[in-house]
Amino acid sequence: xxxxxxxxxxxxxxxxxxxxxxxxxxxxxxxxxxxxxxxxxxxxxxxxxxxxxxxxxxxxxxxxxxxxxxxxxxxxxxxxxxxxxxxxxxxxxxxxxxxxxxxxxxxxxxxxxxxxxxxxxxxxxx
Numbered sequence: 001x002x003x004x005x006x007x008x009x010x011x012x013x014x015x016x017x018x019x020x021x022x023x024x025x026x027x028x029x030x031x032x033x034x035x036x037x038x039x040x041x042x043x044x045x046x047x048x049x050x051x052x053x054x055x056x057x058x059x060x061x062x063x064x065x066x067x068x069x070x071x072x073x074x075x076x077x078x079x080x081x082x083x084x085x086x087x088x089x090x091x092x093x094x095x096x097x098x099x100x101x102x103x104x105x106x107x108x109x110x111x112x113x114x115x116x117x118x119x120x121x122x123x124x125x126x
Contacts, residue, residue, distance in 0.1 A: 002026035002115055004095050009120030012085055020080040020120060022095030029053045033098045033107055034078045036070065038091035038122075047108030048093070049080060059107045064089075085124045092119040 008020040039045040049070040096113035105112040
């Protein structure tokens with residue numbers, strides 16, 4: 001069964017850090033796009049970061065550049081290191097993967113991804 005499971009969310013003060021994990025099972029992360037998205041109450045889900053596995057290319061939303069880092073290990077897990085957190089970073093964070101047939105949409109388009117995790121909550125207080 002293809003599955004993504006996020007973990008690592010929590011509550012922190014502004015300026016703090018969190019590391020989110022996205023563990024994949026049922027498939028091996030190889031040349032997939034693995035994206036992190038977030039959705040705050042009343043707002044649209046937005047792409048935060050993405051890694052093109054196997055190639056190593058990374059992509060970030062302007063709002064998180066320089067503060068967030070996406071990475072992949074050899075254990076089929078993708079991480080999102082979040083530093084200098086702000087209250088506006090508060091949201092439910094989801095990871096997503098594109099499995100073949102691969103789409104052609106840009107990394108931040110939800111329609112590119114066909115497997116989603118259940119999400120992990122991040123709350124940043126001032």
